Amino acid sequence: MPKKLLGIVTPTTLGEHIRKVRLERKEQQQEVAKILNVNQMYLSSWEHNRKPVHPKYVESVVDYLGYVPDVTGGFDRLGTRTKLFRMKHGISHGEFLHMANIEPHTLHRIEVKKWWNIDVQERERIIKALEQADPVLGISSAG
Numbered sequence: 148m149p150k151k152l153l154g155i156v157t158p159t160t161l162g163e164h165i166r167k168v169r170l171e172r173k174e175q176q177q178e179v180a181k182i183l184n185v186n187q188m189y190l191s192s193w194e195h196n197r198k199p200v201h202p203k204y205v206e207s208v209v210d211y212l213g214y215v216p217d218v219t220g221g222f223d224r225l226g227t228r229t230k231l232f233r234m235k236h237g238i239s240h241g242e243f244l245h246m247a248n249i250e251p252h253t254l255h256r257i258e259v260k261k262w263w264n265i266d267v268q269e270r271e272r273i274i275k276a277l278e279q280a281d282p283v284l285g286i287s288s289a290g
Contacts, residue, residue: 161200161208161223161231162193164216169194183207202226202258209234225265225273226257232277247276 158164169179180190183204192198199222200208209215215235218228233243244251249269257265257273265273 159219166194199224202230205230247273
């Protein structure tokens with residue numbers, strides 16, 4: 148994507164949503180990085196899909212955006228997608244645990260830990276719960 152492009156027609160990742168809103172507001176990366184409490188290079192890596200947004204930043208990103216975005220590209224982490232899903236639908240940890248039939252430590256680990264290898268069966272249960280409740284967020288098994 149050219150640097151001077153003023154927007155993304157249909158953002159599919161959380162990073163693309165950040166970039167689209169930042170450009171629409173005519174804000175510099177340095178300003179937004181400060182708002183999100185990350186460095187500018189980290190923000191750039193999100194906006195250009197070099198790294199997915201870690202789930203621990205989801206709340207601050209949603210606050211910045213002013214909306215809970217749909218992420219459809221399969222690039223964002225499973226923990227990010229579950230957190231966005233829960234925020235969008237007002238679903239608590241407990242309610243999601245019941246929906247996905249997973250252990251509490253599993254949801255905590257995917258939404259909080261930097262690197263976590265989740266059991267394949269638990270991953271599939273989570274993805275199935277996301278797909279059944281919100282096909283947009285559950286489209287990919289990427290992690």
